Amino acid sequence: MATEANSVPHPTLISGIHNRWHPDIPPIATVKPGQTFKIECVDWTGAQIGNNDTSDDVKNVDLTKVHNLSGPIAVEGAEPGDCLVVDILDIKPFDKMPWGYTGIFELENGGGLFAREFNSKAAKAIWDINGVYATSRHIPGVRFAGVTHPGLIGTAPSVELLSTWNKREGELIAAHVNSVPPVAFPPEPIGAYVGQALPSDVRERIAREGARTIPGREHGGNCDRLIDFLRRGSRCYFPVFVEGANLSVGDLHFSQGDVSMSFCGAIEMAGIITFSTSVIKGGVEKFALKQPIFLPSPVDPMYSQKLVFEGLSVDIHGDGKQYNMDATVAYKQAALNAIAYLMKIGYNLLLSAAPVESHVGAIVDSPNACVTLAIPTGIFEHDILPHPDGLAKKDFGQCAIRSDGVV
Amino acid sequence: MATEANSVPHPTLISGIHNRWHPDIPPIATVKPGQTFKIECVDWTGAQIGNNDTSDDVKNVDLTKVHNLSGPIAVEGAEPGDCLVVDILDIKPFDKMPWGYTGIFELENGGGLFAREFNSKAAKAIWDINGVYATSRHIPGVRFAGVTHPGLIGTAPSVELLSTWNKREGELIAAHVNSVPPVAFPPEPIGAYVGQALPSDVRERIAREGARTIPGREHGGNCDRLIDFLRRGSRCYFPVFVEGANLSVGDLHFSQGDVSMSFCGAIEMAGIITFSTSVIKGGVEKFALKQPIFLPSPVDPMYSQKLVFEGLSVDIHGDGKQYNMDATVAYKQAALNAIAYLMKIGYNLLLSAAPVESHVGAIVDSPNACVTLAIPTGIFEHDILPHPDGLAKKDFGQCAIRSDGVV
């Protein structure tokens, strides 16, 4: 019979919040290879954004605190040079918080890929998470199945790797001293946080040297870029740099397009991620593992029909200029083309949260780098395809905006 | 009964080779909206590469002649500002030529994305096309279903659009006068070709002003970038710039990865493409049609299991350098990571022809642009997944190389 004695839940590990990558952050727990375990995660901002109808919380968000990570988790037997195999078994919001949000950040506080083009003011959309689907009272007429994934996941860097990061990024910063926005973010003691009891010299060293969480690096890290290769059901192969591997994770997303268009472009949520791990000895050498590799999940929202926009590396601000094989410009162009199309229907904020796919096209056919952006038509309740009669514009309301009404 | 009287083949249009984009190239034929028709295409080099076992033809290829286009085809009723809907109904090699090729070009003659990293010498692989599959005597152990598509397709530019192209690309060239390889290619009378009887002043004007076929532009053009959105079964929406639209097409591919890694990275072939068209009046305005948009085909080779590599914008030549959000560097990195992995198994030239998918990851998480590259495991006859015991290296022979043995 099914009894309490033979029904044991998978253990949930106390989370251990921190917001820097550093080898001296001690593991909060140790797991055995093969064990299934869960980790609770706050959202990336540490619960600064609420389920409400103004964007003031986005406007005033304190970004020195990001990204909140849970961990590290040590894996028995993992040593530098090994490969840590991580199975992402499930990701879900907390039962008591079945919602997430997408934000457009102020140009002065967070910005985003198009912050300058649009002189961005804070806005947001709240998404209700109903099982596999998200819908939003702020973006009616759309429902889609999410590709839940962690925004940040990585092993701890070694002393040497951390030093390499700080050196090379420091040189880039030094070469672009007055750049706005900054080209990179050096270690910053202000706001550095490790939610454990630590000797003060260790705490200070972590704050002084710890790598910021914004870019992805050789250990994984910020994985906005890896979209659906991290969705539930995926297997990840991380290089191990320290004893125990020391895996941390955070910034859970219910869904995200291929690129964070609005700085915080995913449907951000707090929740629980379920893992199991194994260790392949010497895996870094065996697999030429300079960076993580991935086996994507067989569980995939399938939207077979897509409408595809392309962008070239020309004319990004209406200046008619020819850029030289610049994939970033081409990507912006593709996104702007898609936005122009969707605005004819009545949509705006949608793109960054929807399961959009972006492909790098040719970067050898000088001078035009080319990028495409594919929007699944099945996420809309109505037909968005090109019709001989043109596109019917509807009123899809408006995102949550600032309480002072500035948009 | 089935008789000759009630069995009429779709018409095949005489091809009309040309290798520049210009409004003054007259249509070689006119079709009605709704009509199904076929166009014969030579390969992009004009049959300079043969089905043999040395790469001398690649080494000595005359690149002033490229790309060979077939057309233009005028569509009744199409006018500037309209949208030309083109259905790509089928693409196949000539019955008498069931083969294609992938080439690595010499650094001094063609080059390619990695030409300098590897000091490229000419090499090639011949692929046998057996129905939906390609196999190669030069790359054993691999078989894959192709995503056949045209490498170049586009409507003719208007006088004004051609002028815009020449102006903006000329300015870029002027700003990078000594760049190797050149940043862009200005109009070049040498090698310009239009296979029609034309008044000499028209022929000279086309040669003098005609846009080169290397980059993609607002009318379509070189579409290496658009990979599977142009595969058979896809629907394309082109802006119309001249009376009749004047559609041209060429550079048929049996298959191609997301990026031309080896300059001529697809499986290049000669063959026949089948189209039908329709016209949406005023479509440019109706759909905010700055560039073509696409409805991809429902007919898609489905390889669900993929192994995914990522690249960051750091350390491209082993220099440890931090690049500033450079998606091209990140792409190269992803490709090099994949190549390092595949070399442990014994492969090299494969990647550019295989149905590899590349995604642009985050380009907002300064300073690391991130790009991923996904290889379908189902195209290999043997297991390429990471195993605890490592990867077994096999001898997969060698591509066709130069007859002087230089590699």
Next chain:
Amino acid sequence: MATEANSVPHPTLISGIHNRWHPDIPPIATVKPGQTFKIECVDWTGAQIGNNDTSDDVKNVDLTKVHNLSGPIAVEGAEPGDCLVVDILDIKPFDKMPWGYTGIFELENGGGLFAREFNSKAAKAIWDINGVYATSRHIPGVRFAGVTHPGLIGTAPSVELLSTWNKREGELIAAHVNSVPPVAFPPEPIGAYVGQALPSDVRERIAREGARTIPGREHGGNCDRLIDFLRRGSRCYFPVFVEGANLSVGDLHFSQGDVSMSFCGAIEMAGIITFSTSVIKGGVEKFALKQPIFLPSPVDPMYSQKLVFEGLSVDIHGDGKQYNMDATVAYKQAALNAIAYLMKIGYNLLLSAAPVESHVGAIVDSPNACVTLAIPTGIFEHDILPHPDGLAKKDFGQCAIRSDGVV
């Protein structure tokens, strides 16, 4: 900010167990159209089967108690003739019970499709549910992503519909009085259960008239047959026969093949199902709704490579007999062919729980009805494809068997 005030979980409704279909079972709760809600379900046997390593609980299971249903739930505004739209938003095991089971039932107690062929003795396999995946200590070497779904779901029958069922099934039983196993199951007061306080005459009427839960009928009901059209993310359109529709659900499965080969062939589990509903007035007439129709979920485990076996309506017991267009014989044949193949590798119980697909082939090409059965190769840790050297047999251990050792 994210606070308790703005974080409200979806309500979980007290379940209300019953095991007959009858119009007089009162709703245990009423929901509004559009509301998301959860229902807790015991497993179909009412927790008689345990997470242990003998099959004695299967051998001794009390089948008069099945199937345990949760509900009914009334939907505001639903009336006879309407269509009740039910969105299946999520299905998961209880956190404290991350496991399920597959059972082979004794010929004398439950039987199954092949009970007589194999003179079945009780056996079972316990599956650990780790997020999206199931693995079993009793069937090593296999891991697959589940297609979670409810085994039973339906609206309550009206007095008239219940009467129709009892009449037509009674006539069938009368025409096959001594059939073993019985051709159908008449109402049976013994074991009938409704977990609510009811007047004794109502309770007796339900026990006396209530339809058994074994077959599917016009209202839905036992939906083993509907496999992945009921998986999470699917939308179902049920005819409404009584005021409020009175939806009941139970018999949750983590996974199941297309046919219950071993009587209880799915991975059976207890857990929680999340729904939302809406009502389409007059939907029965609008959609010619004789039985439910379904819009399957876009969220689908994708195993693209499959190995396919076929069966014909001949020679089912080795008798060489020609059956007359009998799809059931053809299905058994296909399954036996697949079992013969898998036994060469070392597997046995697997088929009924794996995400196997079965298609009805021709039933017009007399005399051979034909059925196919497709097994996804990606669920195995090792290669099961036909190789020139044949198939290597491994020891995959054994299911849990009876404690007396009889197999």
Next chain:
Amino acid sequence: MATEANSVPHPTLISGIHNRWHPDIPPIATVKPGQTFKIECVDWTGAQIGNNDTSDDVKNVDLTKVHNLSGPIAVEGAEPGDCLVVDILDIKPFDKMPWGYTGIFELENGGGLFAREFNSKAAKAIWDINGVYATSRHIPGVRFAGVTHPGLIGTAPSVELLSTWNKREGELIAAHVNSVPPVAFPPEPIGAYVGQALPSDVRERIAREGARTIPGREHGGNCDRLIDFLRRGSRCYFPVFVEGANLSVGDLHFSQGDVSMSFCGAIEMAGIITFSTSVIKGGVEKFALKQPIFLPSPVDPMYSQKLVFEGLSVDIHGDGKQYNMDATVAYKQAALNAIAYLMKIGYNLLLSAAPVESHVGAIVDSPNACVTLAIPTGIFEHDILPHPDGLAKKDFGQCAIRSDGVV
């Protein structure tokens, strides 16, 4: 250079029409394992049906001539007990005949699954094949990508196997002497045909003993049932019964649903099929190969959204009767439910030619066998989903009917 010398087409084998299965039909050609070759096929009726707008040719079709097969082809080295691996590389209509047809046959001449329900009169629809798509002037508003496949393919039976077939089918016929339609078809000299010069005693023996082509059997044969497992790109494993295997093929289809609902339910066409083969020695024993097994193609039309109908084994002629686990009745019910739905939109003949999928549901939940039928919504130019307002009926014209106007 690409020259005639290095461009050699795959050989096309002279077809060799025959319409019986018999070991004494000599191979018309011999191929080597690994060789790619093509076979030309007439349509199954031998070109009796024309591209025109009346159904008189269907009404008067001579069915004693069917099915026309091309072959046999001997494969070097294949012996009884081996496994013949057949790769189906491509299938296409003749260039000069880009069309096919779907027919409803007269109850008195061919019939079909629903012939009696509807008292069928001859009707047909002509489909234009435009590359990967079919459209019909007789069924407007629908376009779909075909799953081209051969309707019949198989190896030659041995003397013993042929004898087994004739014995078991003869016994069935003997047990149902007056059945209409007949339960099976015995050898029939009238209409038997082998398009080769043969000694008269051999020709007579073939006519007297040769198995009819209507059902599928252990060697393959009529494979309507196998739908997309035979589409281009698929690999088939056939048991070999005679020296050389002697493969024959015919009855090419551009597309077909899971079951031939209208007797000749596919889009029938004449055309060319491309094969390559290999031999696995002793494969029958190695793979427990009682019947063919299949590895389906990775090239698959992908229509992710489907509307699903179910059928139960009750009430097939409106008689309210309870059938006993009859999957054929359940299938008819599912089809009738789908037809009732589509008639509300205005369609009728469509179902049998469209890429419909049918699944066998439970055949253990007595007394109701259950079958589902899934229609891809993407093949319709307009929305067919259930809407709160109901379904709009349109006029989709009418199939080609008899010239005497009887329908």
